[in-house]
Amino acid sequence: MLVAVLTYVGYGVLTLFGYLRDFMRQWKIEKCQNATEREEQKDFVPLYQDFENFYNRNLYMRIRDSWNRPICSVPGAKVDMMERVSHDYNWTFTYTGRVIKDIINMGSYNYLGFAQKTGACQEAAAEVLSQYGAGVCSTRQEMGNLDKHEELEKLVARFLGVESAMAYGMGFATNSMNIPALVGKGCLILSDELNHASLVLGARLSGATIRIFKHNNMQSLEKLLKDAIVHGQPRTRRPWKKILILVEGIYSMEGSIVRLPEVIALKKKYKSYLYLDEAHSIGALGPSGRGVVDYFGLDPEDVDVMMGTFTKSFGAAGGYIGGKKELIDYLRTYSHSAAYATSMSPPVVEQIITSVKCIMGEDGTTIGRARVQQLAENTRYFRRRLKEMGFIIYGNEDSPVVPLMLYMPAKIGAFGREMLKRNIGVVVVGFPATPIIESRARFCLSAAHTKEMLDTALKEINEVGDLLQLKYSRRRLVPLLDRPFDETTYEETED
Amino acid sequence: MAAMAGVGQQWVLVEMVQAFYEAPAYHLILEGILILWIIRLLFSKTYKLQERSDLTLKEKEELIEEWQPEPLVPPVPKDHPALNYNIVSGPPTHIITVNGKECINFASFNFLGLLNNEKVKSAAQSSLKKYGVGTCGPRGFYGTFDVHLELEERLAKFMRTEEAIIYSYGFATIASAIPAYSKRGDIVFVDEAACFAIQKGLQASRSNIRLFKHNDMADLERLLKEQETEDQKNPRKARVTRRFIVVEGLYMNRGDICPLPELIKLKYKYKVRIFLEESLSFGVLGEHGRGITEHFGINIDDIDLISANMENSLASIGGFCCGRSFIIDHQRLSGQGYCFSASLPPLLAAAAIEALNIMEDNPDIFQTLRAKCERIHKALQGISGLKVVGESFSPALHLQLEESCGSRENDEKLLKRVVDYCMNSGIALTQARYLEKEEKCLPPPSIRVVITVEQTEQELDKAASLLKEAAQSVLN
Numbered sequence: 001m002l003v004a005v006l007t008y009v010g011y012g013v014l015t016l017f018g019y020l021r022d023f024m025r026q027w028k029i030e031k032c033q034n035a036t037e038r039e040e041q042k043d044f045v046p047l048y049q050d051f052e053n054f055y056n057r058n059l060y061m062r063i064r065d066s067w068n069r070p071i072c073s074v075p076g077a078k079v080d081m082m083e084r085v086s087h088d089y090n091w092t093f094t095y096t097g098r099v100i101k102d103i104i105n106m107g108s109y110n111y112l113g114f115a116q117k118t119g120a121c122q123e124a125a126a127e128v129l130s131q132y133g134a135g136v137c138s139t140r141q142e143m144g145n146l147d148k149h150e151e152l153e154k155l156v157a158r159f160l161g162v163e164s165a166m167a168y169g170m171g172f173a174t175n176s177m178n179i180p181a182l183v184g185k186g187c188l189i190l191s192d193e194l195n196h197a198s199l200v201l202g203a204r205l206s207g208a209t210i211r212i213f214k215h216n217n218m219q220s221l222e223k224l225l226k227d228a229i230v231h232g233q234p235r236t237r238r239p240w241k242k243i244l245i246l247v248e249g250i251y252s253m254e255g256s257i258v259r260l261p262e263v264i265a266l267k268k269k270y271k272s273y274l275y276l277d278e279a280h281s282i283g284a285l286g287p288s289g290r291g292v293v294d295y296f297g298l299d300p301e302d303v304d305v306m307m308g309t310f311t312k313s314f315g316a317a318g319g320y321i322g323g324k325k326e327l328i329d330y331l332r333t334y335s336h337s338a339a340y341a342t343s344m345s346p347p348v349v350e351q352i353i354t355s356v357k358c359i360m361g362e363d364g365t366t367i368g369r370a371r372v373q374q375l376a377e378n379t380r381y382f383r384r385r386l387k388e389m390g391f392i393i394y395g396n397e398d399s400p401v402v403p404l405m406l407y408m409p410a411k412i413g414a415f416g417r418e419m420l421k422r423n424i425g426v427v428v429v430g431f432p433a434t435p436i437i438e439s440r441a442r443f444c445l446s447a448a449h450t451k452e453m454l455d456t457a458l459k460e461i462n463e464v465g466d467l468l469q470l471k472y473s474r475r476r477l478v479p480l481l482d483r484p485f486d487e488t489t490y491e492e493t494e495d
Numbered sequence: 496m497a498a499m500a501g502v503g504q505q506w507v508l509v510e511m512v513q514a515f516y517e518a519p520a521y522h523l524i525l526e527g528i529l530i531l532w533i534i535r536l537l538f539s540k541t542y543k544l545q546e547r548s549d550l551t552l553k554e555k556e557e558l559i560e561e562w563q564p565e566p567l568v569p570p571v572p573k574d575h576p577a578l579n580y581n582i583v584s585g586p587p588t589h590i591i592t593v594n595g596k597e598c599i600n601f602a603s604f605n606f607l608g609l610l611n612n613e614k615v616k617s618a619a620q621s622s623l624k625k626y627g628v629g630t631c632g633p634r635g636f637y638g639t640f641d642v643h644l645e646l647e648e649r650l651a652k653f654m655r656t657e658e659a660i661i662y663s664y665g666f667a668t669i670a671s672a673i674p675a676y677s678k679r680g681d682i683v684f685v686d687e688a689a690c691f692a693i694q695k696g697l698q699a700s701r702s703n704i705r706l707f708k709h710n711d712m713a714d715l716e717r718l719l720k721e722q723e724t725e726d727q728k729n730p731r732k733a734r735v736t737r738r739f740i741v742v743e744g745l746y747m748n749r750g751d752i753c754p755l756p757e758l759i760k761l762k763y764k765y766k767v768r769i770f771l772e773e774s775l776s777f778g779v780l781g782e783h784g785r786g787i788t789e790h791f792g793i794n795i796d797d798i799d800l801i802s803a804n805m806e807n808s809l810a811s812i813g814g815f816c817c818g819r820s821f822i823i824d825h826q827r828l829s830g831q832g833y834c835f836s837a838s839l840p841p842l843l844a845a846a847a848i849e850a851l852n853i854m855e856d857n858p859d860i861f862q863t864l865r866a867k868c869e870r871i872h873k874a875l876q877g878i879s880g881l882k883v884v885g886e887s888f889s890p891a892l893h894l895q896l897e898e899s900c901g902s903r904e905n906d907e908k909l910l911k912r913v914v915d916y917c918m919n920s921g922i923a924l925t926q927a928r929y930l931e932k933e934e935k936c937l938p939p940p941s942i943r944v945v946i947t948v949e950q951t952e953q954e955l956d957k958a959a960s961l962l963k964e965a966a967q968s969v970l971n
Contacts, residue, residue: 060828129619
C-alpha cells in the first residue's frame with residue numbers, strides 16, 4: 001500500500017518538474033535540446049503534438065541510458081558493451097571508445113544458448129552463406145522460394161508435430177500479416193489483455209470485431225464466448241462467422257504461462273479456433289523443448305494455428321505458422337507475406353535447421369536435450385533464490401522470463417545503472433510497455449548461464465536490492481536446507 | 496491564507512442563505528420538484544438494455560449447440576496459380592536453377608548484381624564469425640550492435656540526410672513508418688498505384704485516405720483544393736490535422752516515376768508533407784544511385800521522409816528510413832516494427848554496408864544498368880499481343896496483354912503459357928503476383944521482367960527474341 005502511494009507521489013513529482021522544465025524551455029530560460037522543424041516548414045501543421053511527447057521529453061529522457069545499449073560481441077551469456085557517456089543529461093551520447101567486457105547478459109532472449117559464434121550451427125550457416133549469398137531479392141510466390149525454405153518448413157512441421165508449416169522473415173510480420181488472412185469482417189477475435197503489439201496490430205488490420213478478456217482468466221473468456229454465440233453480432237444479430245482466440249505461450253512482460261488445457265477445453269466446447277503465439281515458449285518449455293503444448297503434454301493437433309518465432313530460442317530471425325495442410329495451403333496462397341515480402345535469408349534458414357535438429361537430437365549429440373534441461377534447472381534455481389531474498393516476482397514457476405517488480409519510477413533508472421556498474425546487464429521496463437505503476441526489471445534466463453554466473457548475478461541483485469530497498473515481499477521463505485527432512489527445523493516466518 | 500479562506504467560505508454561506516430568503520416562490524418550487532425527481536431516478540430500478548433479458552438458460556444452451564462456425568480456412572483448389580511455387584535450387588543469382596532447369600535470371604530484383612558478390616559475402620562471413628547469426632532481442636534490449644549503428648551512419652551519409660533508421664524487414668519499413676506519424680483524423684493523399692506495403696501502413700494508421708489518379712497532378716491539386724475549402728469551414732480543426740502525400744519514386748506496379756518537382760511545388764503551396772517510398776529507385780536512379788531526388792536534382796531536405804528497402808539494389812534483407820533527425824528520431828519510440836521486433840541479423844547488416852561501399856566506389860554501374868534497360872525496352876517494343884509498361888530506364892518492367900481475353904483467370908493462364916515457354920528455353924521469368932481481394936486498385940495481370948547489371952547484351956537480345964517467339968506461338 002505504502003509502495004503504491006510512494007509510486008504515485010514519484011510520478012507526481014516528475015510530472016511537476018516536467019511542466020516546470022517545459023515552461024522554462026518555452027520561455028527560453030533553458031536551452032531546448034531536441035530537434036526542431038525546418039525554417040521553411042514552420043507554418044506547416046506541427047508534426048507532433050506537445051502533449052504526446054511530454055512523457056518522452058521529461059521522464060524517458062532522464063533514464064534513456066538504460067535502453068538501446070550497443071553491444072559489440074555475440075549476445076551469449078556474457079557480452080561486451082560499448083561504453084557511452086552523456087554530458088548533457090542523456091540528450092546526446094558519445095562513445096568513449098572503451099569496451100566493457102564480459103557483462104553477464106540477463107537481457108537477451110537466448111533461452112537455449114544458440115547465439116554462438118562457433119559450433120555446428122555457425123559452421124553450417126557459413127557454408128550456406130558462401131554458397132547462396134545473403135539476400136534473396138524476390139518474394140515466395142515469384143522467384144524467392146529456395147529449396148532451403150522447403151527443407152526448413154518440413155523440418156519445422158516435424159518438430160512441432162503438425163501436418164505442415166510455413167516460415168516467414170520476421171516474427172512481428174508473421175502475426176500482423178497472417179491474422180488478416182485468416183479472419184475478416186463478421187468474425188470475432190477474443191484476445192488476451194496482455195497480448196503483444198504484433199497480435200493487436202494483426203487483429204486490428206483484419207477488420208474483425210475484437211473483444212478482450214482478462215489476462216489468463218478462464219471465466220472471463222467463457223463468459224465472452226457464451227455471450228458471443230448467444231447474442232451474435234452486435235446490431236444485426238447475425239451469427240458470427242468464426243471465433244478466433246488469441247493467446248500467447250509465455251507472456252513476455254508477466255512471465256506467466258497460458259492455461260492451455262482449459263483454453264483447449266473451452267475451445268472445443270464452443271467450437272472456436274485457437275491461435276497460439278509461442279514466441280517465447282518454443283524451445284524454452286517442455287521436456288523436449290517443443291513448447292507449451294509439450295509442457296502440458298497435450299496434442300498439437302488441438303491447436304488450430306501454432307505460431308512462433310525463431311528469434312528467441314533458435315538464435316536466428318523469423319517466424320513460422322504450423323497447422324493442418326489446408327491451413328498452410330491457404331496461407332501459401334493468400335498470406336500477405338508470401339505475395340509481397342521477400343523470403344528469408346539462406347544463412348538464417350540454415351541456422352534454424354541446424355538448431356532444430358540439435359534440439360530434436362537428430363544431429364547425433366545430446367546437446368539439445370542437455371540444454372533444455374539446463375534451462376529448466378536454471379529457471380527453478382533462480383526463481384527460488386530470488387523469492388527467498390524477498391523480491392516480488394511475477395509469473396509461473398517454470399517460465400524462464402522472470403519479472404522483478406520495481407514500482408517506483410526512480411528505481412527503474414537506478415536499478416539499470418547499478419547493475420551495469422556491477423557488470424550485469426539487465427532489462428528494465430516501464431510505461432508504456434507495462435501499467436504505469438508496475439514498472440519492473442525483467443531477467444531472461446539462458447541455458448548458457450552457468451551456476452557461477454547465476455550466483456554472481458544473484459549476489460549483486462541482493463546487494464542492489466538492499467541498496468534500493470526493493471525487497472517488497474511480505475512472505476519470507478525459509479531457505480531449503482541441504483539436510484534431510486527434519487520436523488523441528490522447518491518453520492515459516494510471517495511478518 | 497487558510498483563515499482567509501475560512502472567512503471567505505462563511506461569507507459565501509451567509510450570501511446563500513440570504514438568496515434563499517429573497518428568491519421568488521416559483522423558483523423554489525421548481526427547484527424542489529427537480530430535487531425530488533433526481534432522488535426518484537437515483538432510487539428507481541435501472542433499465543435493462545434490450546439485449547440481455549429474454550433468453551432462458553435452456554435456450555442459451557440450445558443456441559450454443561446449434562451454432563456452426565465456418566471452417567477456419569476455405570479449401571484452395573489444387574491448381575491455384577499461386578499455390579505451386581517455383582523451387583529454386585541453389586542461389587538465385589544470374590544463372591538460376593528453377594524446377595531443375597538452368598535459366599538466365601530475369602525475375603529477381605538483383606539490380607546491381609550484388610547477390611553473388613564475393614566481397615559482400617566475405618564481409619558477411621566475418622560478421623558471422625564475430626556475432627553469430629541472430630541478435631536475440633529488439634533494439635531497446637541489447638539488440639543494438641555496432642554494425643547497426645555503422646549501417647545507419649553510412650546510409651545517412653550516403654543519402655546526405657541527418658539520420659537513418661533500420662528495420663529488419665522490408666515490408667515492415669513503410670508499414671511502420673506511416674502509422675508513426677499519421678493518426679486517426681489526419682489526411683493522407685496517396686497515389687492509386689501505391690504498393691501493398693503502403694496500403695497496409697495506411698490501414699494501420701486509421702487516417703482518412705484520399706486516392707488520386709496515378710501520376711495525375713491535376714487530380715491531386717483538385718483534392719488539395721477541396722481540402723482547403725473544407726479547412727476554411729473549420730479552421731480550428733484544420734490547425735491540428737496533419738496532411739501527408741505518399742508517393743513512390745519508381746512504382747513497382749507500373750514501372751514509371753512520380754513527377755517529384757511538381758509535387759514539391761504542391762507541397763509548399765498547400766503545406767503538405769511528402770513521404771517518398773524509394774524501394775525500387777534507390778541504387779538505380781540518379782548519378783550516384785541516391786534515388787529520384789538525385790535524378791531530378793532536388794534538395795533532399797525538401798522530402799520529409801524517404802523510406803526504402805534494402806532487398807533490391809543492396810541485395811540484403813531489411814529496410815531503412817532516412818531524413819532529418821526531427822522526423823526520424825520519432826520512429827525510435829513509435830515505429831512498431833522497430834520497437835517490438837528483433838533487430839536485423841548482423842551478417843545482413845554487414846552485407847549491406849559492403850554493398851554500399853561497392854555502390855560508392857563504382858558509380859558507373861548505374862549508367863550501365865540504365866543503358867541495358869533502354870536496350871531491352873527498345874527490343875521489346877512491337878511484340879504482337881504484349882505491351883511494355885514502364886519507363887525506358889526502369890529496371891523492373893511489366894508486360895501486359897494488349898487485349899484481355901475477358902476474365903482475369905484466362906489472362907493469367909495465357910501469360911503462364913508464355914512464361915513456361917520462356918522457362919523451357921532458358922529464360923526465367925515470373926508473373927507479377929498480387930492478392931486480388933486485398934488490393935485497392937488491382938493492376939492487370941502481367942509478366943515481370945527485371946534487368947540486372949550482370950546480364951550481357953547477348954542475353955538481353957536472346958530474352959527479347961524469345962519473348963517474341965513465345966508471344967507469337969501462344970497468343971496467335
